[in-house]
Amino acid sequence: MCDTCGCGSDGEAVLRKPGEGGGHCHASDHDHHHHHGASGTRKVEMEQDVLHENNLLAERNRGFFEAKRILTLNFLSSPGSGKTALLEKTIPLLKEMVPVAVIEGDQQTTSDADRIDALGVPVIQVNTGTGCHLDARMINRAVRELPLQDCSLLCIENVGNLVCPAMFDLGEAMKIVVISVTEGDDKPLKYPYMFHEADVCILNKTDLLPYVDFDASKCRENAMRVSHGLEWFELSVKTGEGVEEWVAWLEKRLPER
Amino acid sequence: MSIALSIVEAVDAKARQEGAGAISEITLVVGRLVGIEPEALRFCFPAAAKGSLAEDASLVIDEREGRGVCSSCGAGFPVLFYLAECPECRSLAVQVVSGNEFLIESITIEEGE
Numbered sequence: 001m002c003d004t005c006g007c008g009s010d011g012e013a014v015l016r017k018p019g020e021g022g023g024h025c026h027a028s029d030h031d032h033h034h035h036h037g038a039s040g041t042r043k044v045e046m047e048q049d050v051l052h053e054n055n056l057l058a059e060r061n062r063g064f065f066e067a068k069r070i071l072t073l074n075f076l077s078s079p080g081s082g083k084t085a086l087l088e089k090t091i092p093l094l095k096e097m098v099p100v101a102v103i104e105g106d107q108q109t110t111s112d113a114d115r116i117d118a119l120g121v122p123v124i125q126v127n128t129g130t131g132c133h134l135d136a137r138m139i140n141r142a143v144r145e146l147p148l149q150d151c152s153l154l155c156i157e158n159v160g161n162l163v164c165p166a167m168f169d170l171g172e173a174m175k176i177v178v179i180s181v182t183e184g185d186d187k188p189l190k191y192p193y194m195f196h197e198a199d200v201c202i203l204n205k206t207d208l209l210p211y212v213d214f215d216a217s218k219c220r221e222n223a224m225r226v227s228h229g230l231e232w233f234e235l236s237v238k239t240g241e242g243v244e245e246w247v248a249w250l251e252k253r254l255p256e257r
Numbered sequence: 258m259s260i261a262l263s264i265v266e267a268v269d270a271k272a273r274q275e276g277a278g279a280i281s282e283i284t285l286v287v288g289r290l291v292g293i294e295p296e297a298l299r300f301c302f303p304a305a306a307k308g309s310l311a312e313d314a315s316l317v318i319d320e321r322e323g324r325g326v327c328s329s330c331g332a333g334f335p336v337l338f339y340l341a342e343c344p345e346c347r348s349l350a351v352q353v354v355s356g357n358e359f360l361i362e363s364i365t366i367e368e369g370e
Contacts, residue, residue, distance in 0.1 A: 040368045044275055046361045050264055050285070131259065164259075167292065193292045196339055226340055228349070 013138045014127040015145055016110050018117035054168055057136035061171025064143070065154070069255040072154045074170055076194060077178035078187075079160030082204040084112045085237045086178060087155055091119050093247045098254050099152040103142045105134040105159045112157065122147050133164040136171060151255040162191040174199040181205045181212050185219035192226040200231040202246065207236040261298060261305035268364050269309045278369030280314040288356040290323045290339060314364075323356025 049055065065072045075083045084104075091100050102123040104112040113125035124145050126138050139156065148154065156172060158165045177198040179187055182205060188195040195201065201223050203216060220232050231249065235242030264285070272280050287293050295318045306312050325336040327343035328350040334343070341351045 041281060041365055042275075042277075042368060043363055043365045044271060045363045046268070046271055047363075048267060048271075048361045050260060050267070050359045050361060052267065053263060133259075135259070163292075167260075192338055192340075226338070228340070 016125040058169035058171040074172035081180040099149040166194040176200040181214040188223040261301040277366035279367040282365040284362040286360040288358040290356040325351040
């Protein structure tokens with residue numbers, strides 16, 4: 001899907017922690033060594049899924065999370081829908097119950113990680129460079145840098161984008177898509193792949209509903225059309241309205257300690 | 258672009274394993290439901306393949322139509338998305354039977370020494 005957006009390879013991703021300068025980059029480890037001198041052609045059957053490598057690594061991540069009983073959530077949305085703000089609101093309400101850690105994905109900067117760091121939970125920023133999504137390899141690397149406890153909650157905030165991140169399984173237990181009322185209520189139909197993959201949809205910024213042409217029930221209906229089993233929440237991170245229902249729902253899914 | 262790169266990485270690895278000197282053709286199967294634009298893929302491919310065994314390979318893309326079968330009445334029909342309505346009985350219990358493939362089917366390699 002990202003073929004049109006010009007995003008780069010996984011090898012460019014840089015992991016960073018708040019308060020630490022620089023960061024380190026792992027270059028792609030395969031060389032391009034040529035053997036010349038052809039002496040005939042031959043067809044080799046492959047029948048291999050294009051996302052095979054990512055899917056294998058995602059399953060490895062999933063196995064790790066399940067073994068350690070870490071509930072892993074993948075938060076997805078367009079830029080500016082309020083993913084970071086939602087985490088800032090949600091984490092303080094849960095962190096007394098369960099250890100929480102966060103992986104932040106953005107093309108550049110550690111500004112989101114700095115916001116999470118202020119909450120006092122471990123966080124690592126993955127800068128994807130020109131990449132427009134997180135992939136399973138980045139998560140695999142990032143979890144090694146995080147002090148992850150058994151029976152905990154891991155929140156992954158994906159790069160703001162409703163297209164490519166839908167294709168890349170990270171090994172998460174659930175995909176949570178956030179949409180805000182300043183976007184269009186037809187968004188689930190415009191980006192059906194994302195909504196089809198999602199387990200939960202959160203409509204944010206409901207405090208702005210009186211000021212915008214956004215039909216919340218129509219949006220919900222559109223989302224349900226592409227994903228029948230979707231859990232739906234309407235809330236305002238700013239005023240706190242509706243946040244309680246979302247947190248109560250999530251609380252029931254936390255691993256028992 | 259990262260899709261194109263992962264294709265190049267996979268075929269390059271396979272060709273090396275087979276002792277190939279170069280890849281002359283790559284055949285992909287792309288279902289209409291997976292959200293991949295074959296044109297976009299073709300556009301990115303040369304850049305992604307640069308410096309690999311697939312550098313001069315031609316890309317053959319076998320596009321598969323989306324097809325669904327209704328679990329209620331058994332009718333078969335074309336679908337444009339994973340969720341569809343049966344045109345016969347309006348049921349939403351539709352199984353997608355094709356169009357969700359995204360595979361590297363085969364490569365044609367030039368034997369190395």
